[in-house]
Amino acid sequence: MSMIEFHNVQKYYGDYHALRNINLTIEAGETVVLIGPSGSGKSTLIRTVNGLERIQEGQLIVNGQDLANRKTDMNRIRKNVGMVFQHFNLYANKTILENIMLSPRIVLKRDEEENKKLAMSLLDRVGLADQAQKMPAQLSGGQQQRIAIARSLAMRPKALLFDEPTSALDPEMIDDVLNVMKDIARDSSMTMLVVTHEMGFAREVANRVIFMADGQILEDDSKETFFDGQPSNERARQFLGKIITH
Amino acid sequence: MISIFANYGPDLLLGLGRTLLCSVIALFFSLIIGSMFAIFETTPIKFLRVIARIYIEVFRNIPLLVITMFFYVVIPLTFAKVDGFTAGTIGLTLYTSAFIAETVRSGIQSVNSGQMEGARANGMTFWQSMRLIILPQAYRYVIPPLGNQFINLVKNSSVLAFVAGFDLMYQGNVIASNSLDTINTYMAVGVLYLVITMPLSYYMRHLEKKLA
Ligand SMILES: Nc1ncnc2c1ncn2[C@@H]1O[C@H](COP(=O)(O)OP(=O)(O)OP(=O)(O)O)[C@@H](O)[C@H]1O
Numbered sequence: 407m408s409m410i411e412f413h414n415v416q417k418y419y420g421d422y423h424a425l426r427n428i429n430l431t432i433e434a435g436e437t438v439v440l441i442g443p444s445g446s447g448k449s450t451l452i453r454t455v456n457g458l459e460r461i462q463e464g465q466l467i468v469n470g471q472d473l474a475n476r477k478t479d480m481n482r483i484r485k486n487v488g489m490v491f492q493h494f495n496l497y498a499n500k501t502i503l504e505n506i507m508l509s510p511r512i513v514l515k516r517d518e519e520e521n522k523k524l525a526m527s528l529l530d531r532v533g534l535a536d537q538a539q540k541m542p543a544q545l546s547g548g549q550q551q552r553i554a555i556a557r558s559l560a561m562r563p564k565a566l567l568f569d570e571p572t573s574a575l576d577p578e579m580i581d582d583v584l585n586v587m588k589d590i591a592r593d594s595s596m597t598m599l600v601v602t603h604e605m606g607f608a609r610e611v612a613n614r615v616i617f618m619a620d621g622q623i624l625e626d627d628s629k630e631t632f633f634d635g636q637p638s639n640e641r642a643r644q645f646l647g648k649i650i651t652h
Numbered sequence: 653m654i655s656i657f658a659n660y661g662p663d664l665l666l667g668l669g670r671t672l673l674c675s676v677i678a679l680f681f682s683l684i685i686g687s688m689f690a691i692f693e694t695t696p697i698k699f700l701r702v703i704a705r706i707y708i709e710v711f712r713n714i715p716l717l718v719i720t721m722f723f724y725v726v727i728p729l730t731f732a733k734v735d736g737f738t739a740g741t742i743g744l745t746l747y748t749s750a751f752i753a754e755t756v757r758s759g760i761q762s763v764n765s766g767q768m769e770g771a772r773a774n775g776m777t778f779w780q781s782m783r784l785i786i787l788p789q790a791y792r793y794v795i796p797p798l799g800n801q802f803i804n805l806v807k808n809s810s811v812l813a814f815v816a817g818f819d820l821m822y823q824g825n826v827i828a829s830n831s832l833d834t835i836n837t838y839m840a841v842g843v844l845y846l847v848i849t850m851p852l853s854y855y856m857r858h859l860e861k862k863l864a
């Protein structure tokens with residue numbers, strides 16, 4: 407079953423054509439890495455999937471619901487599709503534990519005891535159980551990002567979106583976050599769409615790599631074709647050369 | 653000034669009580685109404701933004717006395733009878749709400765936009781995100797300007813004197829004309845205003861420090 411389907415999707419910011427005729431299908435359980443130069447529309451694309459950005463034309467079906475339809479309940483989509491941001495976006499006025507427990511409590515109406523148990527086990531999974539009572543600002547970037555991932559997982563989503571989750575981090579913290587992400591990717595039921603230029607991550611756990619430029623998808627390959635063979639698109643080849651060598 | 657307190661103490665205390673009552677009511681409702689319009693101004697719904705804009709521009713740019721007179725004179729002609737105290741308190745509430753709306757809006761806008769996105773992406777509604785994540789942070793940012801609004805509100809409650817609201821200023825006017833001791837009367841009145849505004853000012857500063 408496919409989790410995410412784009413059919414001839416067009417997205418405009420005013421007059422600016424940000425997504426041009428996107429066609430893309432992501433199956434349930436797949437891990438897809440999205441790369442491309444700055445301004446190519448990666449964030450825009452990923453943000454349409456949970457309705458943070460609206461599309462103007464085409465069909466976008468996520469978890470069986472059409473996001474182009476104005477009547478679609480975005481909050482229902484977001485219960486099933488989590489998102490991890492470049493700058494974490496933890497709630498600055500809540501403790502770490504509350505950050506994780508808040509949405510399950512008020513959106514899913516999860517029983518408080520069960521909620522806490524799951525939150526603590528997720529904190530444990532990301533290696534931060536001892537930080538539960540701290541405020542987000544007291545944690546390092548890498549720790550905050552792992553909390554943000556735990557917060558998304560607490561909703562028990564079917565899919566997770568990551569928008570450059572490690573690009574705001576100091577180099578020594580990147581691996582801790584990537585390891586948590588790899589761990590999730592290996593769980594065969596989770597669908598992941600990840601904007602990242604961490605090619606090690608892509609090599610290890612991605613099923614597919616997509617290259618975007620100027621609002622278009624120029625290359626959509628299996629991991630094997632992308633890394634071991636050659637992307638057929640010239641710009642994709644050049645881009646890959648650049649991010650791998652530096 | 654001592655003699656004014658000695659001779660007219662009960663009247664002054666009555667006025668002080670009225671001023672305090674009017675201030676508390678107006679403060680409570682203007683904080684609610686002001687916050688509501690501040691939220692309207694930041695919603696994605698254009699209709700609500702326009703409503704909020706119109707409200708704020710109208711009430712912010714008309715003298716408080718004119719608004720109060722409107723409720724005191726015009727409303728009784730068409731709807732129900734209202735006494736001076738009620739008309740004054742309503743006028744003061746609506747007037748102050750416009751300023752509080754502007755203050756709270758600036759607070760909401762100084763909260764990082766990632767906070768709202770994080771909450772929405774986690775399945776919360778706009779209202780849930782606003783109430784639980786954005787507003788608590790926004791109020792923190794605007795405690796000093798809100799404190800100023802509250803103090804202005806107490807001082808502005810003297811508008812009640814113009815519509816027979818029996819507040820502190822009103823009693824002061826009456827006492828001044830009876831005692832013919834204008835200077836000491838208004839000094840006494842000033843001191844009593846300070847009795848309200850100084851603790852308020854001190855409390856807001858304390859709150860600011862505590863939450864910083
Ligand atoms: N809210 C917006 N309003 C107008 N234009 C926007 C908006 N968001 C993005 N854009 C434009 O759309 C284009 C794609 O932006 P997007 O953020 O999706 O790119 P990106 O691939 O994520 O880039 P980066 O690698 O820098 O994050 C850019 O030209 C950007 O300026």
Ligand SMILES: [Mg+2]
Pocket residue numbers: 448449450569570
């Ligand atoms: Mg981006």
